[in-house]
Amino acid sequence: MAVELIHAEHINKSFSGVPALTDVSFSLNAGEVHALLGENGAGKSTLVKIFSGVYTKDSGTVAVCGETVEALNPQKASELGIAIIHQELNLCTHLSVAENIFLGREKTRHGLLNKRAANSEARRLLQSLNIDIDPEMVVGDLQVSKQQMVEIAKALSQNARILIMDEPTSALTSSEIKELFKIVRSLKEKNCGIIYISHRLEELQHIVDRATILRDGEYITTLNYSETNLQELISYMVGRNIKEKFPRVECTVGKKVLEVKNLNAGRLVRDISFELREGEIVGIAGLMGAGRTETTRALYGIDKKQSGEIILDGKSIDIKKPEDSIQNGIVLIPEDRKKDGLFTKLSIRNNIGMPNLDLLSNFLGIVSKNKERDMAYKCRDTLKIKLSSIESDSANLSGGNQQKVVVGKWMSRSFRVAIFDEPTRGIDVAAKVEIYNIINRLKRQGIGILFVSSELPEILGFADRILVMCDGRITGNLPGKDATQEIILDLATRFEKKIA
Ligand SMILES: Nc1ncnc2c1ncn2[C@@H]1O[C@H](COP(=O)(O)OP(=O)(O)OP(=O)(O)O)[C@@H](O)[C@H]1O
Ligand SMILES: [Mg+2]
Numbered sequence: 001m002a003v004e005l006i007h008a009e010h011i012n013k014s015f016s017g018v019p020a021l022t023d024v025s026f027s028l029n030a031g032e033v034h035a036l037l038g039e040n041g042a043g044k045s046t047l048v049k050i051f052s053g054v055y056t057k058d059s060g061t062v063a064v065c066g067e068t069v070e071a072l073n074p075q076k077a078s079e080l081g082i083a084i085i086h087q088e089l090n091l092c093t094h095l096s097v098a099e100n101i102f103l104g105r106e107k108t109r110h111g112l113l114n115k116r117a118a119n120s121e122a123r124r125l126l127q128s129l130n131i132d133i134d135p136e137m138v139v140g141d142l143q144v145s146k147q148q149m150v151e152i153a154k155a156l157s158q159n160a161r162i163l164i165m166d167e168p169t170s171a172l173t174s175s176e177i178k179e180l181f182k183i184v185r186s187l188k189e190k191n192c193g194i195i196y197i198s199h200r201l202e203e204l205q206h207i208v209d210r211a212t213i214l215r216d217g218e219y220i221t222t223l224n225y226s227e228t229n230l231q232e233l234i235s236y237m238v239g240r241n242i243k244e245k246f247p248r249v250e251c252t253v254g255k256k257v258l259e260v261k262n263l264n265a266g267r268l269v270r271d272i273s274f275e276l277r278e279g280e281i282v283g284i285a286g287l288m289g290a291g292r293t294e295t296t297r298a299l300y301g302i303d304k305k306q307s308g309e310i311i312l313d314g315k316s317i318d319i320k321k322p323e324d325s326i327q328n329g330i331v332l333i334p335e336d337r338k339k340d341g342l343f344t345k346l347s348i349r350n351n352i353g354m355p356n357l358d359l360l361s362n363f364l365g366i367v368s369k370n371k372e373r374d375m376a377y378k379c380r381d382t383l384k385i386k387l388s389s390i391e392s393d394s395a396n397l398s399g400g401n402q403q404k405v406v407v408g409k410w411m412s413r414s415f416r417v418a419i420f421d422e423p424t425r426g427i428d429v430a431a432k433v434e435i436y437n438i439i440n441r442l443k444r445q446g447i448g449i450l451f452v453s454s455e456l457p458e459i460l461g462f463a464d465r466i467l468v469m470c471d472g473r474i475t476g477n478l479p480g481k482d483a484t485q486e487i488i489l490d491l492a493t494r495f496e497k498k499i500a
Helices: 044-051 074-079 097-101 115-128 144-156 174-189 201-206 230-238 292-300 322-328 337-341 348-360 369-383 399-408 429-444 456-462 485-492
Strands: 004-015 018-029 033-037 059-064 082-085 162-166 193-197 210-215 218-224 256-264 272-277 281-286 307-312 315-317 330-333 417-421 448-452 465-470 473-479
Touching (some): 004 044, 004 193, 018 210, 033 230, 044 082, 044 193, 074 082, 082 144, 097 115, 097 144, 144 174, 174 201, 210 230, 218 230, 230 429, 256 292, 272 448, 272 473, 281 292, 281 456, 281 485, 292 330, 292 417, 348 369, 348 399, 369 399, 369 429, 399 429, 465 485
Parallel strands (some): 018 218, 033 210, 082 162, 162 193, 281 465, 330 417, 417 448
Antiparallel strands (some): 004 018, 004 059, 210 218, 256 272, 256 307, 307 315, 465 473
C-alpha cells in the first residue's frame, strides 16, 4: 500500500462569498505524479495554495503523512516538506538569482550575510539541474523561461517531500521541459510526491500517474493516466466534447498592410524583413531565444531600433514608442502578462479601459465610467472571462482569465495590425478556441495578424504563412500548408556556424 503524503477531504473555500472550491477531495501518494486538471478558474491554484499554506480553507480536513494539520501556513507547510512552484512567478526581480533561491533562508557567517557561499551553493544547485544561469545575475534581467527555471531551482533547494508545480512549463523551451521531466522522475524515484498542474495536456503522458479533474470548483473524478486518453480528460474538464482544435477560417488575403524592411535592434533582431497582408495570419516560430519577442518589441517601439523601415498601408511610419504604434493602428498583446500586460493592482474594468481612454472620454478629456463599464462587460461576455465583479483587482483572477483580460482590452479598438505574442499561454483548451475565434474574427475584418507561438501544432494549425527565426534572423518564410514540424525545427536550428 502506497504511503499517502496528502489526504484532503471536503475542502471548501470562498472568496468574498463566491465559492472557489466546493467539497473537494484529493490525495497524493509517495512516488507519484498526480496531475490536477481543469479549465481556467476551476480552482486548481486555490487548492494547491491551501496545501502550501498561502490560503486558509474555510472547512474540510487536510492530513499530511497521516497527521491532520489544523492551521497550515507557509512556514508550517515548509516544515512539513511541502514546496510550491507558483504559476505567477514569485521572484524578487531586483535581487540576484542566488538571493532569490535562498530568500528567507539566507546563508550567514558570524551573523553576516555570506554572499559568496550563497552564490557557490546556487551555482552547484543550478549545475546539478543542468540549468545554465549565472547565480549573480539580477532576476529581472532574465528571460521569463529562465526566471521559471530559477523558481524551480528555488523549490528544489528546499529538499521537499511534496512538490507542487503550478504550470511549471508554460514558458519553458522543449529542452528545458525535458530537463524538468528528468528532475521530476528522479524525485519520484526518491519517493517524493508531485502535484502537477498544466494546460499543456500533451506533455502529461511523459510523467503523470494519476489525474484529478476539477470543474467550477467541484471535484469531478480521479483517473489512472494509463487508463484514460486526452479526449476523455478534456470532456471531463469542460463537460462537453470540443470538436475543432484549430478552427481555421479561409478568407482571401487583401493588399499589403505591413511591410518591415531590414529591421535591426540588438543581437536578436538582425535584418528582419517580411510582409503582412490584410486578413492574413503570419506565425513566427522558433526556439526560445530566437528573437521572436525581441522582433515584436522593436517593431512596436518598446526597444530601440538601430535601423530599418516600417511601412503601414504603403506609408513609411516612424515608431519610437508604443504610443506611436497604437496611434498608427498597430497593437501588441505581449508575452509576459504580469510585467507588460496587466496592472494587477487595478480593477478589471480599469485594465480594460486603460488603452482605450481616448474612446471613453468626451471632448474635455473626462472618462465616462459608464462607457468603461459597458466595455468591460462586453469584453467579459465575448471572452467568457470568469470573474466575480469587474470592480475587483485583476490580481484575483485565475491565471488564464488574466490572459483573457490582456487580450480582451484591445478588442474594442479598430486597428490595422495585431501582434500576438504567445496569446494562449496558460489558457485552457476551451478558452484557447475562444482566443482563436477572436483572432479569426479580426482576420475576417481584414486585419493583419502576427502570431508568435512556441506551440508548433498551434502555428501549423492556424497560420497562413510561417516565418521561422533562429539567432535573431529569419531562416524560413513558407506557406502554412507546406510546413511540417520537421521543416520548422530544421529551419529553427539553422545557426550561422551550421550554415557556414
Ligand atoms: N485571492 C483571490 N481573491 C478572489 N478570488 C480569487 C482569489 N484567488 C482565486 N480566486 C477565484 O477563485 C477561482 C479559482 O481560481 P484559481 O486561481 O484556483 O483557478 P485555476 O484553476 O488555477 O485557473 P487557471 O488555469 O486559470 O490558473 C477563480 O474564479 C478566481 O477568480
Ligand atoms: Mg491557476
